[in-house]
Amino acid sequence: MTATALPAASRRRLGGWIGFNLLTAIALGIGGFFLGAYIGGVLAAGKDYLVGTDQNDIGVFMGFLFATVGWLAGLGFFNYPVRRLAGRPASLPLEESTGVSRFFRLSTDHKVVGIQYFFGVGAFFLVGGLNAMLIRTELLTPNERFVPAGQYLSLVGLHGTMMIMMTSAFILGPFGNYLVPLMIGSRRMAFPRVESLTFWLTPLAGLVLLSAIAWNGFPTGWTGYAPLADEARAGMDAYIWSFMLIGLSITLNGLNLLTTILTMRAPGLTWGRLPIFVWGALSTSVLMVLAAPVLIATLLMELTDRSANTSFYLASGGGSPYLYENLFWFFGHPEVYILALPGFGIVLEILPVFARKPLWGYRLAVAGMLGVTFLSFFVWQHHLFVSGINSTLRPFYMLTTELISIPTGFIFLNAIGTLWQGRIRFTVPMLFALAFFFNFLIGGLSGIFLSDVPSDVTTHGSFFVIAHFHYTIMGGLVFAFFAATYYWLPKMTGIALNERLARIQFWTAFVFFNLTFFPLFAAGFLDMPRRVSTYAPSLQTLNDFVSASAFALGGSMLLFLGNLIWSLAFARVPAAENPWRSRGLEWQLPTPVPVHNFDRIPVITGSPYDYGVEGAAPVATFDAAAAAATA
Amino acid sequence: MTSVPIPVEPPELEARVLRVGSYLLSAAVAFFFVAFLFAFFYLRALDNNGLWGGGKRGHHVHPASTAGIVILVCVLASVALARRAGTALAAGWGALALGLAAVGVQCWQYAALGFGPGDGGYASVYLGWTAFFTLFALGALLWLEAILASARRGHAGPVRVEAEIASFSLVWTMLGFVELVAFCLLYLVQ
Numbered sequence: 001m002t003a004t005a006l007p008a009a010s011r012r013r014l015g016g017w018i019g020f021n022l023l024t025a026i027a028l029g030i031g032g033f034f035l036g037a038y039i040g041g042v043l044a045a046g047k048d049y050l051v052g053t054d055q056n057d058i059g060v061f062m063g064f065l066f067a068t069v070g071w072l073a074g075l076g077f078f079n080y081p082v083r084r085l086a087g088r089p090a091s092l093p094l095e096e097s098t099g100v101s102r103f104f105r106l107s108t109d110h111k112v113v114g115i116q117y118f119f120g121v122g123a124f125f126l127v128g129g130l131n132a133m134l135i136r137t138e139l140l141t142p143n144e145r146f147v148p149a150g151q152y153l154s155l156v157g158l159h160g161t162m163m164i165m166m167t168s169a170f171i172l173g174p175f176g177n178y179l180v181p182l183m184i185g186s187r188r189m190a191f192p193r194v195e196s197l198t199f200w201l202t203p204l205a206g207l208v209l210l211s212a213i214a215w216n217g218f219p220t221g222w223t224g225y226a227p228l229a230d231e232a233r234a235g236m237d238a239y240i241w242s243f244m245l246i247g248l249s250i251t252l253n254g255l256n257l258l259t260t261i262l263t264m265r266a267p268g269l270t271w272g273r274l275p276i277f278v279w280g281a282l283s284t285s286v287l288m289v290l291a292a293p294v295l296i297a298t299l300l301m302e303l304t305d306r307s308a309n310t311s312f313y314l315a316s317g318g319g320s321p322y323l324y325e326n327l328f329w330f331f332g333h334p335e336v337y338i339l340a341l342p343g344f345g346i347v348l349e350i351l352p353v354f355a356r357k358p359l360w361g362y363r364l365a366v367a368g369m370l371g372v373t374f375l376s377f378f379v380w381q382h383h384l385f386v387s388g389i390n391s392t393l394r395p396f397y398m399l400t401t402e403l404i405s406i407p408t409g410f411i412f413l414n415a416i417g418t419l420w421q422g423r424i425r426f427t428v429p430m431l432f433a434l435a436f437f438f439n440f441l442i443g444g445l446s447g448i449f450l451s452d453v454p455s456d457v458t459t460h461g462s463f464f465v466i467a468h469f470h471y472t473i474m475g476g477l478v479f480a481f482f483a484a485t486y487y488w489l490p491k492m493t494g495i496a497l498n499e500r501l502a503r504i505q506f507w508t509a510f511v512f513f514n515l516t517f518f519p520l521f522a523a524g525f526l527d528m529p530r531r532v533s534t535y536a537p538s539l540q541t542l543n544d545f546v547s548a549s550a551f552a553l554g555g556s557m558l559l560f561l562g563n564l565i566w567s568l569a570f571a572r573v574p575a576a577e578n579p580w581r582s583r584g585l586e587w588q589l590p591t592p593v594p595v596h597n598f599d600r601i602p603v604i605t606g607s608p609y610d611y612g613v614e615g616a617a618p619v620a621t622f623d624a625a626a627a628a629a630t631a
Numbered sequence: 632m633t634s635v636p637i638p639v640e641p642p643e644l645e646a647r648v649l650r651v652g653s654y655l656l657s658a659a660v661a662f663f664f665v666a667f668l669f670a671f672f673y674l675r676a677l678d679n680n681g682l683w684g685g686g687k688r689g690h691h692v693h694p695a696s697t698a699g700i701v702i703l704v705c706v707l708a709s710v711a712l713a714r715r716a717g718t719a720l721a722a723g724w725g726a727l728a729l730g731l732a733a734v735g736v737q738c739w740q741y742a743a744l745g746f747g748p749g750d751g752g753y754a755s756v757y758l759g760w761t762a763f764f765t766l767f768a769l770g771a772l773l774w775l776e777a778i779l780a781s782a783r784r785g786h787a788g789p790v791r792v793e794a795e796i797a798s799f800s801l802v803w804t805m806l807g808f809v810e811l812v813a814f815c816l817l818y819l820v821q
Contacts, residue, residue: 049749081773081777084777084780084781085773085776085777085780086780087780087781087783087784087786088784088786089786090786187640190648190651190652191648191652251659254655255652255655255656255659256652258651258655259648259651259652259655262651263644263647263648263651264644264648289655289658289659289662290658290659290662291662292659293659293660293662293663293666294662294663294665294666296663297663297664297665297666297667297763298666300759300763301666301670301755301759304748304755304758304759305755308748308758309747309748309749310748310749310754310755310758310759311682311748311749311751311752311755312670312674312752312755312756312759315679315680316680316682317682317749317751317752317755318674318678318679318680318682318683318684318685318686318751318752318753318754318755319674319679319752319755320673320674320677320679322673322677323669323670323673323674326669326673327666327669327670330666330669
């Protein structure tokens with residue numbers, strides 16, 4: 001939304017602590033919760049199906065609804081629509097500010113939103129990591145010792161949900177929002193307010209999820225399966241509401257990124273020149289726009305089951321818990337690729353820079369990403385192989401799931417072709433990118449066991465599954481995140497990270513990640529079940545080894561945090577403009593990037609991957625007349 | 632704190648962004664209701680414990696089908712008018728009035744249904760689908776009102792109003808299609 005015809009006078013600046021900012025949002029959010037809970041209590045009075053129960057889900061949901069409205073109102077998200085509804089000039093700014101306070105309020109600068117995502121999502125990621133440490137502490141002994149069985153289940157659910165929710169925004173949140181406009185030569189995202197909204201829904205979702213602790217958590221794990229979800233106490237309401245907020249955030253983020261890529265590319269940026277990370281963002285966005293609304297609808301059905309007496313998932317009322325499983329995994333499996341595809345984009349973006357060679361098989365990479373996007377909508381029932389689905393359906397879903405490994409394999413071919421005879425520089429981003437391929441390969445190969453019906457029947461519900469998805473999500477996505485962080489953070493912040501600490505962090509993360517999760521394949525084969533805090537005493541040595549490795553892995557994450565704080569707050573060594581000698585358009589800009597990115601919209605004249613190509617055209621020119629003459 | 636002026640952009644960019652954004656929003660809306668479509672067929676085929684119709688004979692005769700027809704006609708007429716509103720603002724106000732009438736009739740219908748959300752699978756799907764459709768319709772109508780109010784007070788030029796109306800029409804048409812499917816399934820097929 002541009003502000004070209006609108007006055008700045010209407011923009012309200014109350015200064016100091018008062019105004020539309022995070023503090024006001026917290027105050028109105030808390031106030032809203034209690035007001036909503038009170039109104040919900042009044043509305044629920046006399047409802048037959050609540051009589052005799054000791055909880056009021058209507059009150060809890062109304063509390064969350066009002067808290068959400070208060071939170072967004074406190075940040076100023078309603079100013080624009082309310083003024084437009086009243087037919088008054090919209091209160092759009094004519095200028096962007098550059099102070100520190102912009103990080104604590106609604107900002108329409110995509111670079112601010114990217115950095116908000118980086119730190120905001122990162123904070124909740126740390127909370128999820130702490131949960132993992134508690135889980136591994138409990139598993140030091142084969143018997144219930146540290147936390148009771150019910151609380152252990154809640155801990156596992158909280159860890160899983162927090163990680164899945166936050167990692168959904170882990171790459172496209174910070175790097176997608178920050179980099180896509182820079183990479184396509186745009187000054188902004190298509191819908192800047194929506195972009196800010198997608199971020200501010202995320203910390204709210206994290207806080208709502210954490211509030212489940214006040215209600216003793218929820219017993220379903222991250223998947224929230226019915227009918228357990230229908231029977232669970234109010235912590236389940238927090239799960240439903242927070243996941244719905246994330247679903248909304250994912251949908252809007254995908255819509256915004258896709259619109260930006262489709263409509264705001266600079267002149268000359270043909271589809272064949274589009275940076276591969278932008279292709280990753282594009283294919284992920286398709287999944288976000290189409291799959292996440294199904295999640296929202298699924299959770300709304302659960303919400304009405306719990307609060308309005310419907311019976312979508314209650315067999316005793318004409319519903320079916322299998323309906324939940326089908327709908328949830330219709331979102332849930334594309335979600336796996338919402339996590340993975342941006343990672344593919346990042347590592348393929350980084351490899352050519354440090355191999356000093358063009359990206360091998362650019363079109364193959366694009367085909368791989370689009371193939372994964374398409375096929376991911378046809379695999380969801382492999383999650384239901386042991387749930388009693390019609391046996392004639394099994395071969396189809398086994399086949400589609402195995403088919404999806406083909407386009408995924410393209411990405412490995414791209415990597416091998418790019419590295420072949422390259423002049424490889426083993427920088428920290430490159431190390432993380434290479435580790436991504438090692439980890440993701442193990443994750444992918446172990447996935448074949450789970451897509452195959454006979455082997456899935458024996459491994460389902462065991463620690464084998466845990467090892468598999470941690471290899472794909474943590475070994476893939478989180479390593480890609482670190483690669484991206486070490487690669488782009490100097491451009492985003494203008495500050496260089498400490499190289500020595502970064503290298504130590506890489507080696508500790510890589511070694512202890514594998515020492516933590518590889519033995520879990522063995523634990524799975526030895527029938528160690530998921531979500532249960534007790535196990536056979538013969539598995540204690542194995543579990544103690546895994547726990548010790550997990551603690552060291554946690555230490556590696558703290559090392560990253562320490563490096564971040566040390567480099568950004570204390571050392572503050574200015575980053576070079578283009579330390580990696582990258583051809584990417586984002587690296588042709590000054591560091592830090594100016595508020596509106598480009599003084600003049602660039603004209604794209606070459607491929608971003610023509611490393612070592614003699615006579616290669618520069619990636620862009622900022623002089624339109626010169627570009628026309630060259631053409 | 633310093634500040635930097637926002638650069639001026641060509642107006643056609645805004646129209647392009649709105650058009651593509653509304654296509655994607657329509658797709659997202661469609662997939663939201665696909666979940667209810669799936670629920671309808673799944674629960675109807677399963678008929679768990681014979682409770683698709685709440686275990687009552689004769690549930691197939693919807694007690695308020697006349698209201699359902701009125702809602703469908705109002706929504707479809709509103710869609711038709713909204714598509715003309717880019718050139719004639721009066722059509723936009725007509726679309727708004729008809730849309731609000733559909734929402735009003737839907738609210739009245741809830742009071743006259745004769746069954747509640749706990750009366751079987753059909754009741755759950757019927758109430759869930761129509762309630763969320765009504766919320767989506769209300770949201771869309773607020774959007775239309777904002778466009779018309781800006782246009783009436785002259786805060787948006789004709790090019791921008793036309794672009795916004797075109798975007799709204801796309802999403803509203805998708806909602807009209809959802810309502811048509813809902814009517815066929817919830818009233819005719821049951």
